[in-house]
Amino acid sequence: MTVTQPDVSVVIGAYEAMPYLVECLASVEAQTIDPTRIEVIAVDDGSTDGTGEYLEEFAARAPMPVTVVRQENSGGPSGPRNVGLDKAAGRYVFFLDADDRLGPEALERMVAMADRAGTDVVLGRVEGVNRSAPKSMWGRTLERTDVFSSNIKFTLSAQKLFRRELLTRHGMRFDESLFTGEDALFTMEAYLRANGVSVIADHTCYYLVGRDDGKHVTKSGSYTLRFDSARALMELIAEHVPAGDRRDLLMVRPFVVTLLPQFGPRYLKDDEAVRRHKLELAKPLMAAYWSEGVARRLKVHERLRLHLVAEQRADLLEDVVEFVRAKKQAPALLEKGGRRLYLVYPHFRDRSAGVPDSVYLAGPREARAFPGYRETPVDSFLRRAVRRARRALPSRAGTPGGRAAAA
Template identity: 70%
Template sequence: MPYLVECLKSVEAQTLSADRIEIVAVNDGSTDGTGEYLDTFAARSPIPTRVIHQENSGGPSGPRNVGLAQARGRYVFFLDADDYFGPEALERMVAMGDRNRTDVVLGKVVGVNRGAPQSMWGKSLDRTDVFSSNIKFTLSAQKLFRRELLVRHGMRFDESLKTGEDALFTLEAYLRADGVSVVADYVCYHLVGRDDGVHVTKSGSYTLRFDSARALMKLIEEHVPSGAKRDSLMIRPFLITLLPQFGPGFLKQSEKVRRHKLELAKPLMDAYWSTGVARRMKVHERLRLHFVAKGREDLLDGLLAFLRDKKTPQVYGGSDGRTYLGYPYFRDRDAGIPDSVYAVTTREMVSADRIQWPMSGRARLVRGLRRRAGAVLRRTIRRPARAVVVPAVPPAAPTMDEAPKQLAA
């Protein structure tokens, strides 16, 4: 309360008719009048509403599982009590799912007093998947799921996770789905930042972030064979969940916390860090995780100080035609870091934050990328039995809103 009032108003205001909607409201031990309000709402709303009162479960997974077990519709949507719908949200998402026979539908999300994912809303997509789009960078539960998919696979939220449980659920749904649709031309969901600053993802110890990363990496390993597709998904837990634990704030933390974070990261780096994942990152991201993987806390500190001070790396052209960014320890013999860790990738070119490109360096990079594209084109033309493939610009890099600042805590 009072967010719940606006939330339920937005459901009643839906252009989808009331006889096509049901509300299952789970009161998870609220003490602010929520339970009484829900009972009153259920008694007078034209939308069939069932209210379930239970003791506080300590997280969102339990209530969502209870609600899912009670749901009877063809689709389910997990609506948080402090957020709200756009008026046409359900009508548009259901129509999109029905028209394309897809199992998951994403409706455009915008933030209200907080950030929200952005990189996946470039255009509406009738049918896509987690490998062909940026949807892996929005793994919150606020999606339209075909209920038959969830029932068939016995999908539930992991109640042992206190954060990141929605990422695990949603990614599994993406992987099992017969197609995913994206509604990008209408704001379906308003993600609200509470005035009191209370939010479940901001609470809890940093160890919960490692628990979340571990679970997501294990899921990817179980569902996707090793190779380029797995690497393209592994970028998400590394970039969004693990990397923020080793941001500039790491410099201020106690030696005990720093040591513990490196200990927690080691088995994850040993099991899942690979060249295929590394090359999908920007140089400063890749370099930080390289130092973590090697257990080089001393080098990590130097790089983090460089980033904290907002310094700009120099651009170097190599005799191999590649372009390198001169972050700390580049070609430092004592550090012994391979040049490849500093090599610029296509993603760095598309989203070159923190870098003020000298014209000569930028031109050299563009020429290098064009040469590589031309070489691939020539090779494929010489093999007429195969399709011609020219490297495309990858999807836009995730924004800072997709790597919440609270994860760096």
């Protein structure tokens, strides 16, 4: 009897996943792809709530092959995913969290996209259920893009379709020393190594479910783990991308998504020792990776806070964070005939503070929201040229308008 290779291995790492696991597995069983074309590898990571027993019940009745592994708790999501990946036989691998669920037709559509486009990673549109979900990368369906030409760097969760040959060739595994952000590291590496990435924006392939019991992994972990995650991602980017514009573009992600929140409203609740420790943890990261190229891509309040972190100016940072927490609109100051717009956040042109004016200078995208701002002819020309170039790029099977806006 000839055993055919499955198209996709669905890897599910599960820990204390009941009752969410019920809908998760139902969404797998409801997939329109032929059951003979998929396999499920489920790893129970030491659950005590019936998760392992329910997985075994599902394996006994499911129409597709299901392998259940039960192990001692590993302490994080990386271990179970790696166990599942080691057992995967499919041409593609999809990592499904046990408290989330697949959208209808998700696997069939993603496999078809990867086969048609020849790409190594496929992102299916994600919607949040009782929680937020990434949005900026779903502007249009793209048969072929990359991490530099689109906003996919802002969705680094593991819930994507990966060509298994890519993962095997590069020995890719989830970093079990990280307890948060491990999926960001894995996915960014896949983006950087991939021969093309596809985006399915016109069909919801994944539902990201917010748990009522507060056990979702993204809610856990101390601030020191966030700095570990930021450092690992920055080091990975630096390892794969030479210093310059392309590296700066990708560094925006760990600076804004991982590092900056440590100097947001929660900073005001930190005691003095924690504040000092956060600045100490940030110092080597700012010294190594903070650059003018990263700074100019940020909004003024983001740039200002990170500038103060880089300068270790705790005496100024609290005022700025308080201003941001209050959600106040900084006054705009127009100069140079309306062609230069500063946002007057705390310490602007305060000689004793010594913060350069350039830190408060709004870029064209942010400045356009303010009446009286006049874009320079060069900026306007470049903006029109970029729009024309995007329209000329192929999106799918020869249709125009192929690339998503760069962040």
